[in-house]
Amino acid sequence: MKRNDPLEVARKIVEKHFPTCQGALLAGSVVRNEATKTSDLDIVIFDSQLEASYRESLKEFGWPVEIFVHNLISYKSFFKSDCERARPSLPQMVSEGIILKEGGFIEGIKKEAQELLDKGPEEWSEETIRMKRYFITDTLDDFIGCSQRAEELFIANALADLLSEFILRTNRKWIGTSKWNVRLLKRYDEKLADAFVEALDLFYREGDKHPIIQFVEDTLKPYGGRLFEGFSIGKKKEKWQQ
Structure with missing residues (x-):
């Protein structure tokens, strides 16, 4: 109508x-x-x-x-x-x-x-980037190790959101939700956005995780790669007296 x-x-x-x-x-x-x-x-x-x-x-x-x-x-x-x-x-x-x-x-x-x-938005601090690397790594590990199709789908969605945010914010671009993620990624770098969508689509259609895993690793590499061991939030440094 x-x-x-x-x-x-x-x-x-x-x-x-x-x-x-x-x-x-x-x-x-x-x-x-x-x-x-x-x-x-x-x-x-x-x-x-x-x-x-x-x-x-x-x-x-x-x-x-x-x-x-x-x-x-x-x-x-x-x-x-x-x-x-x-x-x-x-x-x-x-x-x-x-x-x-x-x-x-x-x-x-x-x-x-x-x-x-x-x-544009405020630049992320090194501490924030480090924290985001950890959360992406943790989610990626869940994705790699998961063997339940239903759980894999939801983990892939979470990973896509985390990675979209990371790409845009580390380049001082605005972020969004839902359809705005891909729109903003395309505004920033259409070739990169297409590669991201292709990797996700291949997983959803055929269950092939490797393109997503590689895309995540390529994205994190300039910032130090995956992060797990040695990461800490909120731990206070002990003051030792002589």
Whole structure:
């Protein structure tokens, strides 16, 4: 069934539910020309009268809708927390969003969001890289040693998530979840992303673990390879007196 024009629908939703707001944006897959038959509308609202931010889901005019409502201060804490976890959901929505209603400040917030995206996430410390190497090694060992197909599938999924994060964060790139993992990997290095997908696909189709194992080892090699022996978290150094 053909759905109504997303931009027209988004404007109607703002007029219906947020008539006094000072600003509104339409974001998400529809503005990136990536919408599918199950895509929803992401709408960001700015309302200076709002005491606290909130998120709401509804269905209007044939579309599922996700609404993210902020006042003129609350969005800043979301920008900050999103960037700290290296998943800039709100900055991305604001930056890419099509303006539905402009109260004289939306362009400024969009610029603020884009500057955060351009800056990229904070660089991982050597300690963090070492910790991530250990967790990837531990999961890889589980994967190699496992002989139960059902368990192998779930371990492979966990390994894919850990490795996607490692590749992106060690190169100071933003991370995501689910479909965004492969999208962000392709933005960073399409050839590498294709090799990763091919290794996973071969395992899922034929049960061949070797391409994944090799891909993991090639990824960790520049950072010292697998890590298990000697790794420690939280151990306090003893102070010996003469």
